[in-house]
Amino acid sequence: MTKKIYTAGLIIIGDEILSGRTHDKNIAQVASWLQVQGIRLDEVRVVADVEERIVEAVNALRARNDYLFTTGGIGPTHDDITVDAIAAALGVGVIIHPEARAILERYYSDKGGLNEGRLRMARVPEGAELIPNRKSGAPGIKIGNLFLMAGVPHITAGMLDALTGTLEGGEPLLSETIGCWVAESEVAELLREAEQGHENCQIGSYPFFRGGKVGANFVIRSTHADDLQSCADTLCDGLSVAGYDFTPGGI
């Protein structure tokens, strides 16, 4: 029986990533979080703070995925245009969310109160719900299968934490890693054969150089535990026969 595979897209919104000024940390943390939810990250796009570019990416990725996440552009300043872009992509208006406004009023009550910039963070596409933000005032935004999160990584992490367990996912993708002090080019044929012999498995080969030595981790991925084990056994047998030591769990 074929199981449904749940997928997600991710859009990183921000000139600061494209300029190289800020090193993105959200791709890795969203990807790892999705794995645990049984959802596969299908594609990531990094786009500038330009409405038409955000709209294009949103429409492309939401059409082909069960879920779509964005990070960045939901703050108080003029370059924070994610809410407007998402509303435009969905063809809905932008409203002040009363609960978000109340949250911000409380949060800023001892910090000078609400002003025009801060009130921007209560704006949501019409029909949206809020994603709790336990780290700072402004909440994230959920509308349909879209999740709009902050760009600052530790705030993003808090929003992901609030969403944990709330999304329908499929079978988690299982993996086994086998590390080997070998140039991957010496065992390319072995890897190809092991993968071809197990149609539910994919093998990735990730080479590295450490302490002047060449090695690689071979990562086998499958939603089927039995096939995964069989593929790992085949690969380990092949490495043994070829005379290589290997390290289950990876190096």
Add this chain to the structure above:
Amino acid sequence: MTKKIYTAGLIIIGDEILSGRTHDKNIAQVASWLQVQGIRLDEVRVVADVEERIVEAVNALRARNDYLFTTGGIGPTHDDITVDAIAAALGVGVIIHPEARAILERYYSDKGGLNEGRLRMARVPEGAELIPNRKSGAPGIKIGNLFLMAGVPHITAGMLDALTGTLEGGEPLLSETIGCWVAESEVAELLREAEQGHENCQIGSYPFFRGGKVGANFVIRSTHADDLQSCADTLCDGLSVAGYDFTPGGI
């Protein structure tokens, strides 16, 4: 006079980034390198090791940019399919590049010689040239305005180094950073006004939390040095009048 703005797209190819297993380092290093070449990074896509997805991303981004870079998928194993995908996108065949083969023969002469996997790294789309790789054997590949680079960051760095100064670029994008221990939501209006008053400038606001204190760096970007300075002066004057200390160069 309007100056031509040169742009580039970047495609990160690899399941290991989408699974969260590997933290991408290439977006930031390619972005920073492009800035120095006077080329603006317009969009990044991270796609899986699946030919049709690579082809789709390549065709979308090469049509709208002066240059297109890829990282990943040019190694010796079965999951390295970038060359085939690029050839398919361009509608050309794949050939063994004689110079690449010679490089690999030399490189592997004391490492067991060429085998089927290693020879894969001499395969290029028909019509391609090589990008020198000073760190390991296999070269990168240049075809038209496409640049296929390794996924391992220090090898990517070597290939970028080899390309330095060889690409036509425009005026470098200049920037000035002003740091301030202020919640960005307190000065959102100031930022918006400074940007609106200088049509050749963009201001990004990048908040942070450090040592329990809230602050932000305001980055003004422009290809026009005079406008940049004028915009920075306007912003600094505004911050002063509002009673905030600021740090030229950023915090």
